[in-house]
Amino acid sequence: MTAESAVRVRFAPSPTGFLHVGGLRTALYNYLFAKHHNGTFILRIEDTDQSRKVEGAVENLISTLDWAGVHYDEGPQKEGQFGPYVQSQRLKIYSEHARRLIEKGNGYHCFCTPERLDQIRQKQIAMKLPPAYDRHCRDLPPEQSAMRVSSGEPHVIRMKVPIGGEMTFEDIIRGKVTIAHKILDDQVLVKSDGFPTYHLAVVVDDHSMHISHVIRGEEWLSSTPKHILLYKYFEWETPQFAHLPLLLNPDKTKLSKRQ
Numbered sequence: 001m002t003a004e005s006a007v008r009v010r011f012a013p014s015p016t017g018f019l020h021v022g023g024l025r026t027a028l029y030n031y032l033f034a035k036h037h038n039g040t041f042i043l044r045i046e047d048t049d050q051s052r053k054v055e056g057a058v059e060n061l062i063s064t065l066d067w068a069g070v071h072y073d074e075g076p077q078k079e080g081q082f083g084p085y086v087q088s089q090r091l092k093i094y095s096e097h098a099r100r101l102i103e104k105g106n107g108y109h110c111f112c113t114p115e116r117l118d119q120i121r122q123k124q125i126a127m128k129l130p131p132a133y134d135r136h137c138r139d140l141p142p143e144q145s146a147m148r149v150s151s152g153e154p155h156v157i158r159m160k161v162p163i164g165g166e167m168t169f170e171d172i173i174r175g176k177v178t179i180a181h182k183i184l185d186d187q188v189l190v191k192s193d194g195f196p197t198y199h200l201a202v203v204v205d206d207h208s209m210h211i212s213h214v215i216r217g218e219e220w221l222s223s224t225p226k227h228i229l230l231y232k233y234f235e236w237e238t239p240q241f242a243h244l245p246l247l248l249n250p251d252k253t254k255l256s257k258r259q
């Protein structure tokens with residue numbers, strides 16, 4: 001197997017609670033897939049949402065994986081070539097990439113206040129429309145945005161989703177998935193505190209860690225079109241995707257991290 005075709009997969013939990021059986025199953029599928037293909041299994045901690053971080057969760061994740069015999073080849077405390085493997089230690093990489101998107105016209109600064117966003121959301125709810133950003137800041141002249149940023153005005157960075165058309169991608173489990181661009185929101189990529197959102201960080205990391213197959217829970221399927229657009233904007237090859245059906249409680253409700 002050449003370096004190009006090497007299988008590299010990752011388990012990328014957020015430390016927002018302790019590992020439950022659903023998460024452990026995702027980790028196990030990744031681990032077994034890597035072993036089967038003589039590949040590499042990576043553990044990456046996705047802790048960009050610092051407000052939801054639970055004390056002791058990272059230690060619990062690592063010790064639970066160890067207890068289950070799901071040993072990772074690269075990850076925290078096992079540094080490989082592509083670390084660090086904790087997202088909060090990679091902030092510079094994400095802001096550099098966000099800057100690139102803006103320069104290329106695939107991203108923009110948004111200065112809308114939480115109050116304005118709330119007002120448009122309330123209106124959309126009243127009109128029975130799905131809540132989405134109204135793209136108010138999308139076409140601000142770049143020089144004007146740059147000035148507002150340098151004067152310290154609070155802002156986020158959003159991605160530009162094409163207005164019309166649709167996209168299709170292949171999921172190893174689901175097959176062909178087609179989504180109209182109009183149902184995708186201009187997703188926030190960098191929050192006002194300068195931290196990236198999951199969507200920017202996951203794409204930058206999966207690319208820079210040379211992930212060949214993204215094997216994750218089905219709840220991420222609806223985010224995948226946004227991720228594929230980002231791969232396109234960065235001119236990167238997309239990994240293969242496999243979204244695993246969720247493990248449910250006997251009453252068909254979702255398992256929570258507390259279970």
Ligand code: GLU
Nearest residue numbers: 012013014046202216220
């Ligand atoms: N950080 C996400 C989670 O907590 C992982 C999503 C993914 O694997 O891309 O489930």
